Each structure stands twice: as C-alpha cells, then as structure tokens.
Amino acid sequence: MTPNGKRFTNEGSSYHDFVQAMVTACKGEPEVSAWLLCDHKALRNYGLGCVAPSPLPIGRHLKSGYLKRGQSVAELAKKIGIQPSVLEATVREFNQGACTGDDPAFGKGSKAYNRYQGDALVTPNPCVAPLESGPFYAIKLVVGDIGTFAGLVTDEKTRVLDASRKPIKGLYAVGNDAASVMGGNYPGAGITLGPALTFGYVAGLQLAKAEAASEVMLQVERREPVAISHHA
Numbered sequence: 001m002t003p004n005g006k007r008f009t010n011e012g013s014s015y016h017d018f019v020q021a022m023v024t025a026c027k028g029e030p031e032v033s034a035w036l037l038c039d040h041k042a043l044r045n046y047g048l049g050c051v052a053p054s055p056l057p058i059g060r061h062l063k064s065g066y067l068k069r070g071q072s073v074a075e076l077a078k079k080i081g082i083q084p085s086v087l088e089a090t091v092r093e094f095n096q097g098a099c100t101g102d103d104p105a106f107g108k109g110s111k112a113y114n115r116y117q118g119d120a121l122v123t124p125n126p127c128v129a130p131l132e133s134g135p136f137y138a139i140k141l142v143v144g145d146i147g148t149f150a151g152l153v154t155d156e157k158t159r160v161l162d163a164s165r166k167p168i169k170g171l172y173a174v175g176n177d178a179a180s181v182m183g184g185n186y187p188g189a190g191i192t193l194g195p196a197l198t199f200g201y202v203a204g205l206q207l208a209k210a211e212a213a214s215e216v217m218l219q220v221e222r223r224e225p226v227a228i229s230h231h232a
C-alpha cells in the first residue's frame, strides 16, 4: 500500500506492472514508495522480500530496520508512519474478501500470472488469504532498475539500424544496448536474459561469417587459392 495506507493495485502482478502502478499512485508525493504487509503465518511460510521463511531467523532484519513489526495492525501502522485507523480499515476491507479468496478491489488471483507464484495448497485462491494472526510485518518497497526496454533498434541479425532503418555496417547490438523485442511488455521471467543470450549467439554467428568473408576477400586480393566449403 502507499505511504498513506491505501492499496493501489493487484500485488500479484509482475514487478513491471506493479511499479508502474506505484509511480502513478505516488504522483505528487515526495517519494515513490510502498509498503508490503503480511501476518506472522505468511512471513514464516513464505518470507517477505529478503526475509527468508522459517526456520531461518528474522532477528537481523528487525535489527537493521528492513523488517518492521507490530503486535497489532495499529502498532505496525505507527512504526511505518501510517495513521493507525486508516491501515486498520485497509486491512479490514482486504480481509472481508480474502476470507473467501476474493479481492473485489483489484482482482488479486484473477490472472494466471498471479496464481502461478501462489501456494497451490491455499484454496480457493492460491495468492489471497486474510491477515489475521499477529504479529504483523511490513517492508518498504522503492523503485529499482534491473534493465531497460529502450535501446538501439536492431534487425533479426542484430545489426543496428539507422534512422532510415538500414543496417549500419559493422555495428551490432544485443542485451540492454538493443531495443527489447518485448516492446515494453512483461510476459514473464527471463525477458532480458533470454533475448540477450539468443541474440548474442546470433551476433556471434554474424561476426564469424563476416570474419570468414573478409578472409576470403583478402585471399582473392592476394591471389591465393580459396578453400570452398560444401556444407549445406
């Protein structure tokens, strides 16, 4: 939820969609941030952010201030600077639907993407359950940077294209340097490393071919015999 204690999106969405919603929700605020909450049972079953699930201890995260804890929702609210009555109302409203696996406000669990990272043993909705057994916990979320969709426009051979979409001789780009084939969407994990590896391989083949071709040209210029390959 936002620093004013209100939910603003489906928390089961990809970080790509979540952070965009977070930026919109924090418009006009001094900082773009959010709090992610859970109860004791959820913390020990699944962990939260860098906090690993049971049996790993949580003491160092409490000590560092990364993990906030309150015996009640109101006490947690005070620790994270939210008005207790507002946070209590938000949790109460969420819990009403969560008891039956519903999230009428944002549809958490309504998409396959939400559910595949949920707990199949939790029914009827693998990623929704009420926050009921204290103590309650929260971690602060801020925007991070793991890559970019923007970059140099390339073709299927990884050649960089100029403004008239013609390949620039000898210039190739892959990874974060190339505009993503995903076109700014996040269909699932691996959307940067997958294309980076694939197009890195394609670029390697292109460069090897270019190297072989320039060697043949040199041999022709030097009037040396050229070995002809019969590979299909």
Ligand SMILES: Cc1cc2nc3c(=O)[nH]c(=O)nc-3n(C[C@H](O)[C@H](O)[C@H](O)COP(=O)(O)OP(=O)(O)OC[C@H]3O[C@@H](n4cnc5c(N)ncnc54)[C@H](O)[C@@H]3O)c2cc1C
Pocket: 145, 146, 147, 148, 174, 175, 176, 177, 189, 190, 191, 192, 193, 194, 196
């Ligand atoms: C925390 C985190 C988690 C991620 N998780 C995933 C994931 O689960 N799945 C996924 O697909 N992607 C993930 N990503 C994104 C993915 O790791 C990056 O998009 C990818 O590594 C980019 O690869 P790259 O080779 O283009 O760039 P980089 O890996 O950034 O490589 C660029 C290299 O160039 C070097 N360099 C920079 N400037 C110079 C210079 N002037 N001279 C010489 N060398 C230079 C750098 O030191 C670096 O080694 C994650 C990223 C982060 C940060």
